[in-house]
Amino acid sequence: MKRGSALRVAVVSGLHRTARQGTVDALLTAVPRSVGVHHDFAEIDDGLVYRVTRDRWGIRDRVPVDLAHACASCTLREDLIPLLRRLATESEHELCVVETWDSVEPHTVAEAISLEENLELGTVLTAVDAEYVSNDLTTHEQLDERGLDIAHNDDRAVAEVLARQIEYPNVVVATGLPDPVVSGPLLEQLNPAAAILAPGPQLAEVATHGFDPAAATQRTNPAWAQYTPGHTGRVRTVTWTRTRPLHPERLHNALEDIVARSLRGRGRFWIASQPDTLLVWDSHSDLISVHSGGPWLASLPEAAWEMVPEMRRASVSLEWCPEVGDRRQHLAFTGVDLDAEELVARLDSCLLTDEEVGTSFPSDPFADVPPERQP
Numbered sequence: 198m199k200r201g202s203a204l205r206v207a208v209v210s211g212l213h214r215t216a217r218q219g220t221v222d223a224l225l226t227a228v229p230r231s232v233g234v235h236h237d238f239a240e241i242d243d244g245l246v247y248r249v250t251r252d253r254w255g256i257r258d259r260v261p262v263d264l265a266h267a268c269a270s271c272t273l274r275e276d277l278i279p280l281l282r283r284l285a286t287e288s289e290h291e292l293c294v295v296e297t298w299d300s301v302e303p304h305t306v307a308e309a310i311s312l313e314e315n316l317e318l319g320t321v322l323t324a325v326d327a328e329y330v331s332n333d334l335t336t337h338e339q340l341d342e343r344g345l346d347i348a349h350n351d352d353r354a355v356a357e358v359l360a361r362q363i364e365y366p367n368v369v370v371a372t373g374l375p376d377p378v379v380s381g382p383l384l385e386q387l388n389p390a391a392a393i394l395a396p397g398p399q400l401a402e403v404a405t406h407g408f409d410p411a412a413a414t415q416r417t418n419p420a421w422a423q424y425t426p427g428h429t430g431r432v433r434t435v436t437w438t439r440t441r442p443l444h445p446e447r448l449h450n451a452l453e454d455i456v457a458r459s460l461r462g463r464g465r466f467w468i469a470s471q472p473d474t475l476l477v478w479d480s481h482s483d484l485i486s487v488h489s490g491g492p493w494l495a496s497l498p499e500a501a502w503e504m505v506p507e508m509r510r511a512s513v514s515l516e517w518c519p520e521v522g523d524r525r526q527h528l529a530f531t532g533v534d535l536d537a538e539e540l541v542a543r544l545d546s547c548l549l550t551d552e553e554v555g556t557s558f559p560s561d562p563f564a565d566v567p568p569e570r571q572p
Contacts, residue, residue, distance in 0.1 A: 247262065
């Protein structure tokens with residue numbers, strides 16, 4: 198139970214540095230007695246991380262941080278959380294604005310803060326520059342090509358990071374005017390639950406709304422998320438749900454064509470060669486990652502269900518089918534000028550035919566998919 202004197206914290210993430218810093222400035226200006234904290238990873242290759250604190254009048258200090266290892270997770274665990282605990286004890290500030298580094302995804306920071314007794318997670322915001330949203334969601338660039346990687350093995354793509362930053366928060370702050378035909382609808386359809394605001398004094402109000410990481414996980418975890426279709430301007434989101442398994446080889450042969458049709462694909466799918474394994478689809482532009490999301494609930498003994506997250510069990514209850522349980526295809530594809538009929542027809546062509554139901558599949562291109570990725 199959190200105490201009434203808990204320090205309120207706002208997390209601001211975003212690949213677009215100028216937009217993110219402007220959003221932090223707007224919060225610091227709008228909320229009295231607020232302070233901003235940012236960890237600068239620009240020199241992480243040399244083992245250096247700097248903590249920068251500022252208020253509405255500018256930078257207060259910039260100090261090197263002594264870490265066991267120079268990495269984002271170590272910084273969170275060894276410096277940021279202890280600092281926030283100390284600020285909460287001092288009771289000097291009404292709000293602490295945590296500004297993440299460019300390529301840091303907000304969920305790990307938000308979840309760590311939400312577990313602290315004397316910290317109150319007021320809001321999670323992602324700041325974007327409306328001018329660059331469309332290009333950065335379709336680019337093939339990797340983080341290291343822009344100098345944004347924060348580890349030697351950080352092989353994430355720019356589009357992947359930006360999409361995750363947009364999909365998680367309860368507020369997206371757009372600098373510039375989002376295009377009502379493309380960039381605006383992209384923000385709305387990638388995260389229908391987020392308020393889309395301009396930077397300004399109105400951010401003071403959202404800083405007090407409260408952020409629920411469990412609800413954000415419910416929306417974003419592809420093992421149980423429920424996606425909805427949408428169509429605004431040139432942007433369309435197509436959801437595809439079927440209760441028949443996919444042919445592993447036909448799907449594998451069609452992957453390149455399917456992925457190329459959208460800029461974001463997400464969800465869960467079922468292939469006939471692995472009837473007990475929920476597979477996760479995660480695509481960005483023409484890049485796709487497939488990994489195991491664990492077992493379908495229908496493959497587990499009923500006694501094991503108590504070990505499954507409650508939010509997943511609730512989702513399953515909405516879509517349970519007597520014949521196949523929770524096994525299904527539930528995929529969402531968001532794209533610009535996306536041809537819904539052609540996409541659905543291509544996906545349907547990968548399903549088992551009546552003649553193929555019950556046959557074996559000795560050749561499985563998905564046999565070696567990795568387990569669920571850890572943040």
